[in-house]
Amino acid sequence: MAKKAFAREDKDDRRRLILATAARLFLEGDGTLPSAARIAAACDLAKGTVYIYFTTKGAIFAALQADGWRGLRDAVDRVTATATGTRDAMVAAIIAGLADHLRHHPELLRLDALGHGVIEPNMAAGELAAFKAGQMTMLTASADRLDQALALPPGKGLKMLLRSYALIRGMWQSLPSSDATDTGFDFHVEVAEALHEYWRGALAGR
Amino acid sequence: MAKKAFAREDKDDRRRLILATAARLFLEGDGTLPSAARIAAACDLAKGTVYIYFTTKGAIFAALQADGWRGLRDAVDRVTATATGTRDAMVAAIIAGLADHLRHHPELLRLDALGHGVIEPNMAAGELAAFKAGQMTMLTASADRLDQALALPPGKGLKMLLRSYALIRGMWQSLPSSDATDTGFDFHVEVAEALHEYWRGALAGR
Amino acid sequence: MAKKAFAREDKDDRRRLILATAARLFLEGDGTLPSAARIAAACDLAKGTVYIYFTTKGAIFAALQADGWRGLRDAVDRVTATATGTRDAMVAAIIAGLADHLRHHPELLRLDALGHGVIEPNMAAGELAAFKAGQMTMLTASADRLDQALALPPGKGLKMLLRSYALIRGMWQSLPSSDATDTGFDFHVEVAEALHEYWRGALAGR
Amino acid sequence: MAKKAFAREDKDDRRRLILATAARLFLEGDGTLPSAARIAAACDLAKGTVYIYFTTKGAIFAALQADGWRGLRDAVDRVTATATGTRDAMVAAIIAGLADHLRHHPELLRLDALGHGVIEPNMAAGELAAFKAGQMTMLTASADRLDQALALPPGKGLKMLLRSYALIRGMWQSLPSSDATDTGFDFHVEVAEALHEYWRGALAGR
DNA sequence: CATGAATGAGGTTTCATTCAT
DNA sequence: TATGAATGAAACCTCATTCAT
Numbered sequence: 001m002a003k004k005a006f007a008r009e010d011k012d013d014r015r016r017l018i019l020a021t022a023a024r025l026f027l028e029g030d031g032t033l034p035s036a037a038r039i040a041a042a043c044d045l046a047k048g049t050v051y052i053y054f055t056t057k058g059a060i061f062a063a064l065q066a067d068g069w070r071g072l073r074d075a076v077d078r079v080t081a082t083a084t085g086t087r088d089a090m091v092a093a094i095i096a097g098l099a100d101h102l103r104h105h106p107e108l109l110r111l112d113a114l115g116h117g118v119i120e121p122n123m124a125a126g127e128l129a130a131f132k133a134g135q136m137t138m139l140t141a142s143a144d145r146l147d148q149a150l151a152l153p154p155g156k157g158l159k160m161l162l163r164s165y166a167l168i169r170g171m172w173q174s175l176p177s178s179d180a181t182d183t184g185f186d187f188h189v190e191v192a193e194a195l196h197e198y199w200r201g202a203l204a205g206r
Numbered sequence: 207m208a209k210k211a212f213a214r215e216d217k218d219d220r221r222r223l224i225l226a227t228a229a230r231l232f233l234e235g236d237g238t239l240p241s242a243a244r245i246a247a248a249c250d251l252a253k254g255t256v257y258i259y260f261t262t263k264g265a266i267f268a269a270l271q272a273d274g275w276r277g278l279r280d281a282v283d284r285v286t287a288t289a290t291g292t293r294d295a296m297v298a299a300i301i302a303g304l305a306d307h308l309r310h311h312p313e314l315l316r317l318d319a320l321g322h323g324v325i326e327p328n329m330a331a332g333e334l335a336a337f338k339a340g341q342m343t344m345l346t347a348s349a350d351r352l353d354q355a356l357a358l359p360p361g362k363g364l365k366m367l368l369r370s371y372a373l374i375r376g377m378w379q380s381l382p383s384s385d386a387t388d389t390g391f392d393f394h395v396e397v398a399e400a401l402h403e404y405w406r407g408a409l410a411g412r
Numbered sequence: 413m414a415k416k417a418f419a420r421e422d423k424d425d426r427r428r429l430i431l432a433t434a435a436r437l438f439l440e441g442d443g444t445l446p447s448a449a450r451i452a453a454a455c456d457l458a459k460g461t462v463y464i465y466f467t468t469k470g471a472i473f474a475a476l477q478a479d480g481w482r483g484l485r486d487a488v489d490r491v492t493a494t495a496t497g498t499r500d501a502m503v504a505a506i507i508a509g510l511a512d513h514l515r516h517h518p519e520l521l522r523l524d525a526l527g528h529g530v531i532e533p534n535m536a537a538g539e540l541a542a543f544k545a546g547q548m549t550m551l552t553a554s555a556d557r558l559d560q561a562l563a564l565p566p567g568k569g570l571k572m573l574l575r576s577y578a579l580i581r582g583m584w585q586s587l588p589s590s591d592a593t594d595t596g597f598d599f600h601v602e603v604a605e606a607l608h609e610y611w612r613g614a615l616a617g618r
Numbered sequence: 619m620a621k622k623a624f625a626r627e628d629k630d631d632r633r634r635l636i637l638a639t640a641a642r643l644f645l646e647g648d649g650t651l652p653s654a655a656r657i658a659a660a661c662d663l664a665k666g667t668v669y670i671y672f673t674t675k676g677a678i679f680a681a682l683q684a685d686g687w688r689g690l691r692d693a694v695d696r697v698t699a700t701a702t703g704t705r706d707a708m709v710a711a712i713i714a715g716l717a718d719h720l721r722h723h724p725e726l727l728r729l730d731a732l733g734h735g736v737i738e739p740n741m742a743a744g745e746l747a748a749f750k751a752g753q754m755t756m757l758t759a760s761a762d763r764l765d766q767a768l769a770l771p772p773g774k775g776l777k778m779l780l781r782s783y784a785l786i787r788g789m790w791q792s793l794p795s796s797d798a799t800d801t802g803f804d805f806h807v808e809v810a811e812a813l814h815e816y817w818r819g820a821l822a823g824r
Numbered sequence: 825c826a827t828g829a830a831t832g833a834g835g836t837t838t839c840a841t842t843c844a845t
Numbered sequence: 846t847a848t849g850a851a852t853g854a855a856a857c858c859t860c861a862t863t864c865a866t
Contacts, residue, residue, distance in 0.1 A: 002850090031323065031326070035834085035836080047837085048837085048853065049852070057837090115379065116320060117324035121238070122836090159400075162377075163373065167373050170374065171372040173322065197369070197407040198404045200406075207826055242860075242862080253827080253862085258826080413864090415865090416829045416866075443735065458832055463858065524733075527734065533650070581787070581791055583781065609820040612819035612822055613819025613820065616822060665849065666842080669840090
């Protein structure tokens, strides 16, 4: 039997272990969500234990996605927090940050590409709504800071962020094959380029 | 027993019936693909009969998606074929055409949002590759015409189209709830706005 | 693969095979319902095939119970249909018929003893209501004939049948151990005796 | 942490709390046994604590049933202890006492209706045998007093009690729906009537 | 061509119970 | 005594697809 995690800290560790293991199995796998049983086994835990830490299998992968998108938000925040340099420099820094985060979190886009049809059915209705609301809240605060840093009209930053994320998502899903290695085509370069185009147009503003 | 379809024409009719029924059931449904049995029943056919017309359940929905994206391409072609007016006017016409098509084919985006995780496992590997290749070919021809019409450097049109589609896809999937009616938020207006921003940026050139 | 049962007759045979097998496994077993998988295997059928013939696992055992109670009703009908002899002789014949049926359908009481808690959760809500209603209808017709044969006031026969069945049921469940072989105690003799007592009292009538 | 129960008295209180809570949850519930976790939570205790007071979940509900049947026995004893009045008057009093007890302990019959399939699998084999033996012993002493009071041949009283209980049990389980409110049908009146019939027949003797 | 009976893999979640703290 | 984290067995049913008729 795995050691019991009584301390707060130990419990958090265990939770993180489950998340990391789930991410790893998903990336190693064939594009489908690993079963709860496999995750548990890979963690050296019993199946039931996983359900102490997450109410639902879907909740595991939702948490993983939330972490990923939070990372994107942080990439934006890191630039708007200091807000130094020209507008163009800041934009470049933001885009670079986004691309960089994506490069380091390959599971994010693959999870995302699974789409509504896979994770949602694995979540309770309430959980799902809460999850989506949480995403929005998180984003809004960050978008306000973006408005300030770039001196945008209120609300513009939120739209730009949403659309940037949409572009990222959509580009991944448009990829001829889900793993980009077989074409002379670097996804991260493409994304950065597309984002530059979009931001330029959005800021040229009308 | 349903009447046997011997004539070429009858077979095509039956095929279209299956497609239309599948689309209808999907739109009426809860966001999951209707089962092969339901589609067959709604067509007043036996399960086996459906498999005479489509090799796979996934093939039905892939065909539906192909139809949808073909429509988007046509919206572009309608403008580039005549190629009259200023560049800005043409861009505006293209975007309007895209938005219009989306408005009339609500199943397209909903299918798309199901993501890789739902339709792909329902298709044989070869089928999938062929499908994606077909999409690309279709797009390339259209993109060449776009290059000409807007006097773009070769390849630019393809990128712009791919990224436009990516933006459309991603925005739909970012929607807080898959049906947008509950927010003071019109998806098609948003998409058109985002496309305008993107195209402005992309054409502003580097 | 098992031969396909296309003919009506073959389908009925297969249905009966499943029922008989389920009854046998239940009697051989430890008092719990055999799993759907075991029933299928014992029939040399695939799991899914069982679900073609019964919507639910519970439905199999409900059908078994219905068959059993139908047999009890038939035991009553066999006597009331001819209605010859004195009232006492008819009562004796009815009771003997009931006891005899029970002796030949040991699964009936064991199924019954499982109680509401086991079969009901294995049935859909509508199925359950339909099943209970069917039982009642079946009984009522038979009870009317009993009223006639014994010249009872209307409704008296139904009460007597219901209470006789209740007594049978209850006695089985009161058995010290669910299998009666280990005591010098013959369940069927006891039941017959108790039924005689009850019918005597009921007919002595007030 | 709940206060520790060291004193004998405190322990009994806690045991009773668990029993009462279990009965309440069962009655409020959907007809299935509440889980050990729910019982514990409703008592403001930890799951493990419940297992200090009861070896098994089944033991809780067995104890509840034992309490219930003990009450029925007491209803009989209250009459036989004084043994005054005519035989008919005593029988009427006994039956009234039984019906009255049932009315005040609705959980008894609902538990009983769960049948062998639900509580027994929740008890260890030895526990179960001991439980049943205990029931028998309890009943025997009471039956002897009944023999005396009504001047019955030895053993007759036991049979009559067993069969009365069987009738009660069986009638409850025959109820079209487990809650009798939806028919113009009063369970307790019916039971009393049936018991009268049975006792009349049994005493009419052969 | 049409039918529909047969197949069988596949995975989530619950919950009674134990035992280290 | 009290706690609550860990265990792990257990079984339902769906549904895409095939193939004998």
